[in-house]
Amino acid sequence: MHRSRIGVVLIDHPGESYEVAAEFWAAAHASPRPDKCPTAESPYEELRHLPGGVELALQRTGPGTPPRVHLDIETDDVEAELARVTALGATIVERRESHAILQDPGGLLFCVVPVQNPDAFEASATSWP
Amino acid sequence: MHRSRIGVVLIDHPGESYEVAAEFWAAAHASPRPDKCPTAESPYEELRHLPGGVELALQRTGPGTPPRVHLDIETDDVEAELARVTALGATIVERRESHAILQDPGGLLFCVVPVQNPDAFEASATSWP
Numbered sequence: 001m002h003r004s005r006i007g008v009v010l011i012d013h014p015g016e017s018y019e020v021a022a023e024f025w026a027a028a029h030a031s032p033r034p035d036k037c038p039t040a041e042s043p044y045e046e047l048r049h050l051p052g053g054v055e056l057a058l059q060r061t062g063p064g065t066p067p068r069v070h071l072d073i074e075t076d077d078v079e080a081e082l083a084r085v086t087a088l089g090a091t092i093v094e095r096r097e098s099h100a101i102l103q104d105p106g107g108l109l110f111c112v113v114p115v116q117n118p119d120a121f122e123a124s125a126t127s128w129p
Numbered sequence: 130m131h132r133s134r135i136g137v138v139l140i141d142h143p144g145e146s147y148e149v150a151a152e153f154w155a156a157a158h159a160s161p162r163p164d165k166c167p168t169a170e171s172p173y174e175e176l177r178h179l180p181g182g183v184e185l186a187l188q189r190t191g192p193g194t195p196p197r198v199h200l201d202i203e204t205d206d207v208e209a210e211l212a213r214v215t216a217l218g219a220t221i222v223e224r225r226e227s228h229a230i231l232q233d234p235g236g237l238l239f240c241v242v243p244v245q246n247p248d249a250f251e252a253s254a255t256s257w258p
Contacts, residue, residue, distance in 0.1 A: 005180075006158060006179060006185070009138060009198075009200070011200075011237065013235045013237065014235075016235075017234065017235025017236065018235070020218060020234040020235060021233050021234055021235035021237065023217075023218070023234075024214075024217050024218045024219065024233050024234050024235075025233065027217045028202070028213075028214055028217055028219075029135060029255075030255045050135060050179070050181060050183055051134075051180070051181025051182060051183060051249065051252065051253040052179060052180025052181020052182070052183065053180060053181070054179055054180060054181060054183060056135070067233070067235045067236050067237035068197060068198070068237065069138075069197070069198040069199060069200060069237070070198060071138070071140075071198060073157070084157075085153075085157055088152075088153050088156045088157055089149060089152070089153045090153065090157075104150050104153050104154065104196070105146065105149035105150055105152075105153050106142045106143075106145075106146025106147070106149060106150035106153075106196045107146065107196050108140065108142070108150065108196035108197065108198070120180065123180065124180040126158075126159045
């Protein structure tokens, strides 16, 4: 038995538009911006959580990539969750060290990642038999 | 003084991939699908809410449109919210009867809509002076 939930909403922008977009979403969402800028090693910037402890984050993506929003499913067992969502029709696009990038059956990108926010995960994850 | 919050996460798919994608996300999120199918007049299908009363919905978009996720900002005063977010750098792409489609400063689509989920809105909307 493992658990998962839609745990992160990411707003992705390439370097060209990242800074203006990050300023916009931080102000629009009444969120401070972290002191640390996103880097190639850690391209994420966490904004104020959405209610229910769903994380809202910005990601600086590669040059020329389109701006987009994508969802992360956080789970206490990445392998089991990958087996579950691929059985439902998703396909794995890329494996990274601790997470995976997938497409839904219509080609929409999403990720499966380890638990990012333990308290909120405990409160609202779904258990899969 | 008006209020707003990021209130809806929408998964958009064109008709070609809508049904397989809708089945996938409903199963992935342990959500029943509504009895009523989306139509041209009402292209939305609401899944089980995310924690905190953020709505998760599917939208059947026009033929050939790319699959994507977009965010809706729900507000108790659409005009005031449009003034606020355009002052922050967003641009209005299209006005509809009760809502508007916008782009953030990096070209990412989002919408400003009237309050969709009153109880959750009351609990977590931000007040703007």
